[in-house]
Amino acid sequence: MTNSGEPTLRQLGEFPVIDRLVSDRRQPAGVSVGPGDDAAVLSTPDGRVVVTTDMLVEGRHFRLDWSAPQDVGRKAIAQNAADVESMGARCSAFVVGFGAPPDTPVSSVQELADGMWQEAGPLGAGIVGGDLVASPQWVVSVTALGDLGGRAPVLRSGARAGSVVAVAGELGRSGAGYLLWNKGIGGFEELRGWHLVPRPPYGQGSAAAEVGAQAMTDVSDGLLADLGHIAEGSGVTIDLMTDALAPDVDAVAAAAAAAGVDPLDLVLSGGEDHALVACFPGAVPAGWRVIGTVADGAPEVLVGGRPWAGSAGWQSFD
Amino acid sequence: MTNSGEPTLRQLGEFPVIDRLVSDRRQPAGVSVGPGDDAAVLSTPDGRVVVTTDMLVEGRHFRLDWSAPQDVGRKAIAQNAADVESMGARCSAFVVGFGAPPDTPVSSVQELADGMWQEAGPLGAGIVGGDLVASPQWVVSVTALGDLGGRAPVLRSGARAGSVVAVAGELGRSGAGYLLWNKGIGGFEELRGWHLVPRPPYGQGSAAAEVGAQAMTDVSDGLLADLGHIAEGSGVTIDLMTDALAPDVDAVAAAAAAAGVDPLDLVLSGGEDHALVACFPGAVPAGWRVIGTVADGAPEVLVGGRPWAGSAGWQSFD
Known part of the structure; x- marks a missing residue:
């Protein structure tokens, strides 16, 4: 990825980049503390929380010559959201760890975040927190939280003959x-x-x-x-x-x-x-x-x- | 890291390695679904959940010629746990994304997991889920969940003159x-x-x-x-x-x-x-x-x- 005059992660620095990533995002009502503190806080009206995590590594799970950053963001959210769905739950929130080389254009990271919000928003879920670090290649680690709405979780172990x-x-x-x-x-x-x-x-x-x-x-x-x-x-x-x-x-x-x-x-x-x-x-x-x-x-x-x-x-x- | 006859991640494969990592671990009482399904489920008696994530990349946040795998595991849990603590909460659970080269000895990954449990166990928290993937270098991405026990979260924004x-x-x-x-x-x-x-x-x-x-x-x-x-x-x-x-x-x-x-x-x-x-x-x-x-x-x-x-x-x- 070439840097044609756009600022890079190194040039802008961690906190200004995070400020850009989190501004103008609308968090769902259940999020009482969103990005910007040591942790986020969200309501769990069901009294339980579903949690799952997936890590995507550039070159292994996606290629930046095939996928636009936005695609990578959507895919990372979607595959975690599917794990929440498959428990019989609905997604309530995501947190994202992202590693990238210091010379990555900030605009690419914004596109990644845009893709994540495009996928998460319609689910009624927000990206409530994250971590932005230096890494030799892109690494996207998403954790999804979900709500069972009073239902029992659907496990892999319950299938019975005749079904x-x-x-x-x-x-x-x-x-x-x-x-x-x-x-x-x-x-x-x-x-x-x-x-x-x-x-x-x-x-x-x-x-x-x-x-x-x-x-x-x-x-x-x-x-x-x-x-x-x-x-x-x-x-x-x-x-x-x-x-x-x-x-x-x-x-x-x-x-x-x-x-x-x-x-x-x-x-x-x-x-x-x-x-x-x-x-x-x-x-x-x-x-x-x-x-x-x-x-x-x-x-x-x-x-x-x-x-x-x-x-x-x-x-x-x- | 040399491979002196021990099985590697490639040799043993994802699921058998995960089986080794999760066997014989005692989950806290609040975990109704632990590792092995699409997602974990844990109780949130407070009606809210605290969530935070940190990513550690080999060569940037730790070096395997300085740290034993166990040290890396303890550090990854500790720094996330500190974020939960700093909200005024207590840790209830962790999920872990881990990437490593396919020729990584399985024993190193077990030592990493042992370190995580050593740090998490005394907090009353379990490692309730994770993801194990191939990556050019070690990447450890931890998400911590916490419980506020009825207290208001302590933010960064509440300091007042005279304190x-x-x-x-x-x-x-x-x-x-x-x-x-x-x-x-x-x-x-x-x-x-x-x-x-x-x-x-x-x-x-x-x-x-x-x-x-x-x-x-x-x-x-x-x-x-x-x-x-x-x-x-x-x-x-x-x-x-x-x-x-x-x-x-x-x-x-x-x-x-x-x-x-x-x-x-x-x-x-x-x-x-x-x-x-x-x-x-x-x-x-x-x-x-x-x-x-x-x-x-x-x-x-x-x-x-x-x-x-x-x-x-x-x-x-x-």
């Missing part, structure tokens, strides 16, 4: 987009954008909890890998119906063909879409579609009754 | 230790250790809030810099009495002499001790000592009635 597995949101798009970026294949703008900024089905986590979802998670490592956590946690066998995945397969088919991969493998193994998958004992809410069933048996995820021979999903240290 | 400024904990030790490490000066084991693992005066934040502290912060960037935030936030002049700082000056005098610096400058400008400084309208609690006064005037911090000509404290992007 159905359903998904809210899309599958395979981010994985397809990643392949397009990685192989330098043009076109497919929407899929390429999907990889940079996922679109979790906000609100569907609490909707699922309201109707008694037994187990839920979000698709971050890949459908098979993430449902595998539910199968393990609940001690059940999950069987997916490939027919039910046809809309996703169709949506990525052309891109998969261009990239030379199996579209169903993309749908089953592609991560970072942050769709929600849950197990329901009865009818599923609007916006959810049934893609499989839960049965007694070894803790594994089958596809059409058989183990899947394709990709295993995202591995953190490969 | 006294008092400190709990020690000053200048970490700064002295840093100089000793940096200049390769041997001996002074306690000061060198203080730089690696600060010792915040746990419990004194809520004690200060109980007796009506008007404003409080912790000394992370240096006494003058951090009191400067209170002077700015409150619109007051703070005047420090050098005589009152004599115990700290004496404690670092020999090390300052060995390093060729002014011990008073170390006490006034050295950061990372995470002592608490607060303004009180009346008597100070046990464990606090008065070091200055608050007066109407320009928002600045004086020493014996005059501006200090020494160091300005820690700068994040220098």
Whole structure:
């Protein structure tokens, strides 16, 4: 990133940069102390708080030649928000640790923050605090807080035989987009954008909890890998119906063909879409579609009754 | 860090490593969902939650040739805990994002986690969740949650003329230790250790809030810099009495002499001790000592009635 006369983090300094980042942001009503003190204070009317954290490292989780800073900000918020959703909660606040080289233009950091607020604002949540430090590459560490609104949290361990597995949101798009970026294949703008900024089905986590979802998670490592956590946690066998995945397969088919991969493998193994998958004992809410069933048996995820021979999903240290 | 036959993060993989890190840890009673799901859930009996985050980057905030992994873990928890304390709250939980190269020995990560638990456990707080990712160097991002126990948060903006400024904990030790490490000066084991693992005066934040502290912060960037935030936030002049700082000056005098610096400058400008400084309208609690006064005037911090000509404290992007 070149510095064409704009001030850098080194030139402006930590506190003036933070002043720029936090000014003109409207905090939700529950935030009694926002940025600018040693810590933030927010109300937790439910009497409990949900908390989760994800770290994104430049070069590993995003590339600044693919993503605009705004995209990085949106993605960092979205993937944490999806974790809160998948507990059956709603996001109330975020705190952000951000590391970047001292020669980073302040405008890039403002764009990152703009992206975070764009994603968090519609959720009714604010960025209530953070830390800004020097680092050899960008590191974005987001912690999300959420409110259960009186509901029991939906864990990974509650799935029972006889239930159905359903998904809210899309599958395979981010994985397809990643392949397009990685192989330098043009076109497919929407899929390429999907990889940079996922679109979790906000609100569907609490909707699922309201109707008694037994187990839920979000698709971050890949459908098979993430449902595998539910199968393990609940001690059940999950069987997916490939027919039910046809809309996703169709949506990525052309891109998969261009990239030379199996579209169903993309749908089953592609991560970072942050769709929600849950197990329901009865009818599923609007916006959810049934893609499989839960049965007694070894803790594994089958596809059409058989183990899947394709990709295993995202591995953190490969 | 060499790998002498021990498994690395790459060899063992994300989830087996996390299993090792979270097994055999005892979570406090308020944690209803701990590590292993998409998010943790903890009770917030006060109806509010305090939240703060700090990011530590290898080479910038710690060095693995100075600090053992355990020291890094303790420091990361301690500096976040001090921020919670300085609101007048008590720590209830931490979440941790950790990035490290794939060839990092798993045992080093376990030692880091051990250090975190050593520091968090006595506070009655647990590490309730986290994220483990690949990064070119170690990055430790901690978010601390705290409980106000019915008290009003103590901000930086409440100091009023006529009050006294008092400190709990020690000053200048970490700064002295840093100089000793940096200049390769041997001996002074306690000061060198203080730089690696600060010792915040746990419990004194809520004690200060109980007796009506008007404003409080912790000394992370240096006494003058951090009191400067209170002077700015409150619109007051703070005047420090050098005589009152004599115990700290004496404690670092020999090390300052060995390093060729002014011990008073170390006490006034050295950061990372995470002592608490607060303004009180009346008597100070046990464990606090008065070091200055608050007066109407320009928002600045004086020493014996005059501006200090020494160091300005820690700068994040220098």
